[in-house]
Amino acid sequence: MIPRSLLFGRGLALSHAFSNQNASTVHQQLSMTAWNLRSSLRNIRTLSLMSLWPFNVKPRDFSLPNASWRPEMSKAYEYYNALCEIEGDEKRRLWRKLPSYNRVLKYTTGGVYLSKIIQSKARLFTRNIKEPGAAFEYVVFMNKQEKRCVCVFQAGHLLEGPPGHVHGGAVATMIDSVMGTLAGYMSGPVMTANLNINYRSPIPLGSVVLLHSALDRVEGRKFFVTCRVTSTDESKLHTEATALFVSVNVGHLFGTRF
Ligand SMILES: CCCCC/C=C\C/C=C\C/C=C\C/C=C\CCCC(=O)SCCNC(=O)CCNC(=O)[C@H](O)C(C)(C)COP(=O)(O)OP(=O)(O)OC[C@H]1O[C@@H](n2cnc3c(N)ncnc32)[C@H](O)[C@@H]1OP(=O)(O)O
Numbered sequence: 001m002i003p004r005s006l007l008f009g010r011g012l013a014l015s016h017a018f019s020n021q022n023a024s025t026v027h028q029q030l031s032m033t034a035w036n037l038r039s040s041l042r043n044i045r046t047l048s049l050m051s052l053w054p055f056n057v058k059p060r061d062f063s064l065p066n067a068s069w070r071p072e073m074s075k076a077y078e079y080y081n082a083l084c085e086i087e088g089d090e091k092r093r094l095w096r097k098l099p100s101y102n103r104v105l106k107y108t109t110g111g112v113y114l115s116k117i118i119q120s121k122a123r124l125f126t127r128n129i130k131e132p133g134a135a136f137e138y139v140v141f142m143n144k145q146e147k148r149c150v151c152v153f154q155a156g157h158l159l160e161g162p163p164g165h166v167h168g169g170a171v172a173t174m175i176d177s178v179m180g181t182l183a184g185y186m187s188g189p190v191m192t193a194n195l196n197i198n199y200r201s202p203i204p205l206g207s208v209v210l211l212h213s214a215l216d217r218v219e220g221r222k223f224f225v226t227c228r229v230t231s232t233d234e235s236k237l238h239t240e241a242t243a244l245f246v247s248v249n250v251g252h253l254f255g256t257r258f
Contacts (some may be wrong), residue, residue: 059099059101059102060101060102061099061100061101062100062101062102062127063097063098063099063100063138063139063140064139065077066132066133066137067132067133068132068133068134068137068154068156069133069137069154070154070206070208072154072207072208072232073137073152073154073208075232076152076208076210076232077139077152080095080097080139080141080150080152081097081141083095083141084096084097084141094143094145094146095141095142095143096141096142096143096144097139097140097141097142098139098140098141098142098149098181098185100127100138100139100140101124101127102123102124102127102128103122103123103124125173126138126173126174126177129156129158133154133156134156134157134158135156135158135159135170136153136155136156136159136170136173136174137153137154137155137156138151138152138153138154138174139151139152140178140181142181142182142185144185144186146214147182147186147214147215148182148212148213148214148215149178149181149182149185149213150210150211150212150213151174151178151210151211151213152208152210152232153174153208153209153210153211153229154206154207154208155170155203155205155206155207155208155209156205156206157205157206159205160205162202164204164205165202165203165204165205166202166203166204166205166207168197168199171197171199171203171229171238171239172195172197172241174211174229175195175197175211175213175227175229175239175241175243176192176195176243178211178213178227179192179195179213179225179226179227179241179243179245180192180243180245182213182214182215182225183215183223183225183245183247184245186215186218186223187218187223187245187247188247189247189248189249189250190223190245190246190247190248191245191246191248192243192244192245193222193244193245193246194243194244195241195243195244196241196242196243197239197240197241198239198240198241199238199239200237200238200239200240201236201237201238202238203229203238203239207231208232209229209230209231209232209238210229210230210231210232210234211227211228211229212227212228212229212230213225213226213227214226214227216242221246221247221248222244222245222246223244223245223246223247224242224243224244225242225243225244225245226240226241226242226243227239227240227241227242227243228240228241229241
């Protein structure tokens with residue numbers, strides 16, 4: 001995908017090149033513009049390559065059922081997965097199961113050059129523990145038309161906070177990830193600017209809960225999102241949250257502004 005700012009930025013440079021200039025300056029500017037275009041094309045090519053999965057093998061989808069899933073997790077998964085499997089026109093499908101990989105891009109350095117060793121070791125926080133079921137076991141189902149998603153989350157034994165219950169930071173991590181995934185799905189790359197959480201009742205360690213996230217409103221680059229964490233039968237409210245996500249261009253994530 002080509003970032004809009006990159007195209008618009010170069011487009012502006014082009015139109016400026018033709019205003020109020022004498023012939024030699026115009027010639028010089030045209031050469032510069034050609035150079036700029038060539039380097040833009042190189043950038044675009046690099047970016048389009050980077051947006052592809054950078055490895056030769058197909059990445060593992062961590063949100064598929066595995067032996068660690070409790071029956072309650074499998075049941076909730078099957079319920080939402082059935083909603084995704086409506087026959088017929090692909091475009092009419094309301095629900096989609098999102099795949100979940102343990103790294104996004106080989107080159108997301110956050111603006112700091114990372115050594116090859118660190119870069120190759122970088123992993124998504126919620127997918128960095130190898131033992132299935134030990135930490136964040138989750139799957140996200142997206143409903144783009146209704147601007148909402150549901151995450152089925154089984155909290156593993158490594159997420160303990162208060163004895164026998166899930167750490168508030170782990171709950172916040174899941175909430176941020178699910179809301180961020182929704183905002184990102186609606187808009188492209190986003191960063192969390194603000195996150196507010198009310199913890200209403202503790203989540204027992206090992207239990208399965210649902211995170212219901214919805215896009216509340218959009219104001220320019222600002223995406224206001226809500227989230228409720230409930231028991232799978234939705235009778236018990238565990239946590240409520242609101243957040244602001246700001247859409248950023250790809251350069252922001254790479255530490256450069258195009
Ligand atoms: C090829 C691309 C690949 C992209 C990959 C993308 C996603 C990965 C996909 C899958 C991963 C799976 C799941 C995980 C997904 C997400 C969860 C993790 C998300 C995070 O864990 S992320 C880390 C924590 N996050 C930060 O580390 C942010 C630090 N921060 C900043 O990077 C800047 O601060 C930024 C960008 C937020 C804004 O900076 P900026 O310069 O772009 O914009 P600016 O400051 O002008 O703000 C614009 C308007 O937002 C208002 N505004 C800003 N901040 C506000 C606040 N706090 N409260 C109220 N309003 C606020 C302003 O008032 C203005 O409003 P107005 O326009 O009305 O004046």
